Amino acid sequence: MEPIIPTSSRRAAGTIVLLCSAAALVAGCSKSTAEAPHAQVAEVGVFTVAPQALSLTTELPGRTAAFQVAEVRPQVGGLIQKRLFVEGADVKAGSALYQIDPASYQAAVNSAKAALSKARANLLTSGPKVARYKELVAIDGVSRQEYEDAIAAHEQAKADVESAAAALDTAAINLRYTNVNAPIGGRIGRSAVTPGALVTASQANALTTVQQLDPIYVDLTQSSNELLRLKKALESGQLKQAGGQARVTLLLADGSKYAESGKLQFSDVSVDPGTGNVTLRALFPNPKHDLLPGMFVRAVLDSGVDEQAIAVPQQGVSRNAKGEATALVLGKDGKVEQRILVTGGTQGDKWLVQSGLVAGDRVIVEGLQKVRPGAQASVAKPAATAAVAAGGAAGKAPANANSAH
Structure with a gap:
């Protein structure tokens, strides 16, 4: 049979339990309140700004x-007899590319040679005639008019020789143009014509193109x-x-x-x-x-x-809602400050900063997710920074010392 506990005793025991629980709760809150300031100070990695000479x-x-481009066009008309190059190959300046049928141009050269010979023959007779008339006009053997006509005929014969020589040169040039040569050295492209095609002098469409590379x-x-x-x-x-x-x-x-x-x-x-x-x-x-x-x-x-370039690691620079470049800077008093930057492009893995930072500023580059403008922060010890980097490389966050307790 269980002993009977008076009601007053039970009430006293309950009161004691409640008082003990309240005391424990107050003690726990006091301990948490005492530890709170230490938990709010985040450790961050910083980059100290130092101007340097930078290319x-x-x-x-x-x-x-x-470097040079030459579109090859024929300078005389006729039928293409041969293509003398390999498409896509390198050619030298002056090398033959196409052969145009030269028959009509060879005939023109032969005709010009004959005309030159005829003009030279006329010159052979007009010269001595002038010399004879000069002697005869002195003794009135011929009239003055006949003497002057002989001189004019002689000059005409000399002009005919020069004209025939020029015509021969033109015919010879046209004959040479039946060999279409490369105007420059370089790599030749595809051919726009094949043997048997009819081409005209200075046509709009190029036969091929040579490019110096x-x-x-x-x-x-x-x-x-x-x-x-x-x-x-x-x-x-x-x-x-x-x-x-x-x-x-x-x-x-x-x-x-x-x-x-x-x-x-x-x-x-x-x-x-x-x-x-x-x-x-x-x-x-x-x-x-x-x-x-x-x-x-x-x-x-x-x-x-x-000579005074300021370069900041790219992970320390972000953009705000306006698209402006910003950086979080840890002041000497341990307070985080946000700076608006003017950047001038990148150099490797760093931003070039034109304004917004000065020598000695400590730009936060690690632990950015832990802080915000106005918050307190401290510089992480080298060992802690290395541990953070190693943990990030392993793909997991490092263990917090307080979490072990």
Whole structure:
């Protein structure tokens, strides 16, 4: 039989339990309140801004263009007898490309030779006749008029010789033109005609095209605003020219780097009104013909040297709702501040900052998700930073020391 506990005793025991629970709860809250300030201070990784001399580059899109282009057209008309080249092969300047039927032109040469011989024969008789009439006119053997007619006939005969010689030269030139030769050396394209085709002198359609590919041009486009900015930076001394012609390197469409480097030749004197761009032209060696006309490439130009360049890792720069570049900076008092930046492009894995940061600023590059403007933060110890990096590389967050308890 269980003992009977008085009602008053049960009430006293319940009161004691409630008091103990309340005391424990108060003690726990006091402990949490005491630990709260320490939990609010996040540890972050920072990049300390330090101006440095930096060679600046500009990456521009462009297309390749042949150094020389010659469209081959016939200079005389006739039937194509032979094609004397292999399509897509390299040809030398002056090498034969087509043979036009020369029969009619050979006949014209023969006719011109005969006319020249006839003119020279007439000249042989007119000269002595003038000499005889000169003696006879002195003794009144012939009239003065007959003497002058003989002189005129002699001069006419000399002119006929010169005219016949010129006609022979023209006929010989036309005969040579029946051999259609390459005007320049380079790589020849496909043929637009086949043997048996009828062609005419200086026709509109080219027979084929020869392009010189070594060296080769690269035509680039750059914003006129960017061109003005670079010019002003050079004039103010902010940028220093590297010296001589600007060196250019190429990135091909597959992302690989072209082995040869080129030089900037000139920039166009006018701005395209439709795009606001200026055309720049660079010249590249192309000994292996790796570059072909019309290829899309990206060129990297040496813009100059900035003696006080500020470069910040890209992970430390973000964009706000207005599209402005921003960075979180850890002040000396440990408070996080947001800065609005003006950037001037990238250099490798860093943003070039024109304004918004000064030497000594500590830009937060790790732990950005832990802080916000106005919050307190501290610089993580090197070991902690390395642990964070290692944890990120392993694809999982590092363990928190407090979570073990």
